[in-house]
Amino acid sequence: MTIQATNVTSAAQPDAPKGSPMQLLAQWTKGIKTPEINRLDILIDAADMLACVKVLTDAHWGYLIAITALDTLGKPATYAQDVRWKALLDAGATQAASSPIEVLYFFANGPQIVTLRMLLAREAATISSLCGIIPSANWYERELIEMFGITVVNTPDPTHLFLPDNWPDNVYPLRKDFKIEQISSTKIEDIHE
Amino acid sequence: MENEKREKFIVPIGPQHPALKEPGHFEFTVDGETVTGATVRLGYVHRGIEKATEDRNWTQNLYLLERICGICSHSHAMAYSLGVEKLAGVTVPPRAQAIRQVVAEMERIHSHLLWLGVAAHEAGFDTLFMFSWRDRETIMDILEGLTGNRVNYSVNVLGGVKVDIDAERADSIRKGLDLLEERTRHYLKVVTTDETFLRRTRGVGFTTTEQAEALGLVGPTARAANVARDVRVDVPYVAYAEFPVTMTLDTGGDLEARFVVRIKELFESYRVIRLILDKLPAGDLTMRMPRRIKEGETVSRIEAPRGELFYFIKSGGGEKPERIKVRTPSINNFALVTGTAVGHQLADMPMILAGMDPCFSCNDR
Numbered sequence: 208m209t210i211q212a213t214n215v216t217s218a219a220q221p222d223a224p225k226g227s228p229m230q231l232l233a234q235w236t237k238g239i240k241t242p243e244i245n246r247l248d249i250l251i252d253a254a255d256m257l258a259c260v261k262v263l264t265d266a267h268w269g270y271l272i273a274i275t276a277l278d279t280l281g282k283p284a285t286y287a288q289d290v291r292w293k294a295l296l297d298a299g300a301t302q303a304a305s306s307p308i309e310v311l312y313f314f315a316n317g318p319q320i321v322t323l324r325m326l327l328a329r330e331a332a333t334i335s336s337l338c339g340i341i342p343s344a345n346w347y348e349r350e351l352i353e354m355f356g357i358t359v360v361n362t363p364d365p366t367h368l369f370l371p372d373n374w375p376d377n378v379y380p381l382r383k384d385f386k387i388e389q390i391s392s393t394k395i396e397d398i399h400e
Numbered sequence: 401m402e403n404e405k406r407e408k409f410i411v412p413i414g415p416q417h418p419a420l421k422e423p424g425h426f427e428f429t430v431d432g433e434t435v436t437g438a439t440v441r442l443g444y445v446h447r448g449i450e451k452a453t454e455d456r457n458w459t460q461n462l463y464l465l466e467r468i469c470g471i472c473s474h475s476h477a478m479a480y481s482l483g484v485e486k487l488a489g490v491t492v493p494p495r496a497q498a499i500r501q502v503v504a505e506m507e508r509i510h511s512h513l514l515w516l517g518v519a520a521h522e523a524g525f526d527t528l529f530m531f532s533w534r535d536r537e538t539i540m541d542i543l544e545g546l547t548g549n550r551v552n553y554s555v556n557v558l559g560g561v562k563v564d565i566d567a568e569r570a571d572s573i574r575k576g577l578d579l580l581e582e583r584t585r586h587y588l589k590v591v592t593t594d595e596t597f598l599r600r601t602r603g604v605g606f607t608t609t610e611q612a613e614a615l616g617l618v619g620p621t622a623r624a625a626n627v628a629r630d631v632r633v634d635v636p637y638v639a640y641a642e643f644p645v646t647m648t649l650d651t652g653g654d655l656e657a658r659f660v661v662r663i664k665e666l667f668e669s670y671r672v673i674r675l676i677l678d679k680l681p682a683g684d685l686t687m688r689m690p691r692r693i694k695e696g697e698t699v700s701r702i703e704a705p706r707g708e709l710f711y712f713i714k715s716g717g718g719e720k721p722e723r724i725k726v727r728t729p730s731i732n733n734f735a736l737v738t739g740t741a742v743g744h745q746l747a748d749m750p751m752i753l754a755g756m757d758p759c760f761s762c763n764d765r
Binding site: 277 | 439441442443446448450451486613614615616634635696697698699701708710712714722723725727731732734735739764
């Protein structure tokens with residue numbers, strides 16, 4: 208990792224208080240940001256997500272507020288500062304992977320918010336389901352599937368939650384390259400069939 | 401017999417159904433009259449507002465987001481304004497923050513009274529429904545007098561508020577609150593003593609504190625199971641640090657407790673509104689906001705009438721936001737329906753559903 212922004216450190220602080228998310232998640236932490244008071248962004252590998260959430264829930268640290276995603280298309284500058292993005296490029300990722308989808312898991316404990324952030328390759332965005340640990344995560348995972356085109360492995364119900372059943376395949380409205388023309392051939396009568 | 405047992409019998413309810421005015425589709429798997437499973441399908445009024453915000457400027461989005469919900473419209477506008485102001489580094493004058501809190505608590509009063517009516521109607525107690533909606537007109541008139549609108553009050557602007565409260569207005573608000581407080585005392589007595597009503601609520605839809613925490617419930621639904629979660633107390637926003645509220649908790653965990661918590665919260669709202677009216681800080685109502693908002697990300701959490709409302713706002717430094725994520729309290733609380741339905745009578749489902757005060761237009765953004 209050669210490029211690092213000033214507010215990104217590549218490892219957890221060793222003197223973090225015991226039982227704090229910083230300490231609990233230290234072994235998976237690839238970078239830490241504190242964007243605001245009471246907020247902690249922890250950058251992790253998507254593969255370590257389940258382990259991180261397990262540790263947080265086992266320690267009864269807060270509850271899941273929301274899961275959401277960000278499409279980084281057209282925002283290379285912001286993400287060039289991100290050590291994780293750099294790692295994806297270093298791994299010889301293709302041009303497509305240079306605009307990854309970022310997934311964010313928000314946990315709150317009183318006033319504190321911890322955000323687990325990870326990057327997924329755009330063309331093969333895949334993440335494990337959280338439902339084994341937090342069953343209600345299914346709502347957000349269904350949203351990730353239909354809105355961002357992320358494959359959620361082992362989620363109990365992958366069907367549409369918000370979008371119509373006949374929504375065209377491979378059209379994901381919250382991705383930045385979504386165009387309204389992509390759904391213009393979908394008739395309202397068809398939707399309500 | 402064995403084969404019959406293995407076959408599932410599914411009762412589909414909705415999207416249009418007599419129990420609720422908003423569309424949602426439920427499938428209850430039943431064994432006789434007992435529910436053995438439940439699924440939810442939303443999206444019948446999905447408007448794509450999150451996507452639409454990416455195409456509008458910061459000011460336009462205030463009006464768009466306020467229209468996510470007709471009941472907690474002020475909550476959405478306030479959560480968004482607070483987030484954008486935080487990103488822009490603008491400090492809103494204390495008088496504006498106090499007025500935001502007054503309207504937020506008024507909105508809670510109207511929302512809880514509306515819910516009381518709907519929930520009573522589900523229980524077949526239409527007299528309570530009509531009384532509570534009649535009394536709700538008091539607070540609707542106050543809101544209309546103060547803001548000019550019965551719903552979508554449009555009180556917020558980025559950087560402050562656009563309505564002021566003078567001495568005369570404060571007096572008329574106090575008069576209305578006195579009447580409401582007296583009526584609310586009566587409602588508390590009704591929902592805790594009416595034998596017929598209690599048979600529909602006591603012990604129904606029960607969750608333990610541990611279950612409620614695990615399901616991730618928020619708002620009055622969680623507080624009725626003794627889960628101490630209230631953003632107004634945990635992270636005071638607007639003027640809640642100067643005019644604090646006490647968290648209303650109940651150990652019941654059933655529908656009755658949800659009635660009691662919501663009604664007791666009303667007293668807290670009356671008290672804090674009176675307190676603010678007495679000590680309303682002097683000063684300006686607005687601060688100047690830049691047209692472009694600095695690059696950055698923020699989260700904004702507030703306690704809407706139904707629970708924690710969460711906004712994630714990302715600015716790329718332009719006139720429009722990069723992304724706005726809205727997580728409404730109802731989506732968390734739906735876990736209560738799918739999580740506690742099993743083992744209940746099918747006839748209890750409308751009550752359990754009404755008990756969490758679902759808002760479909762919030763979910764469907």
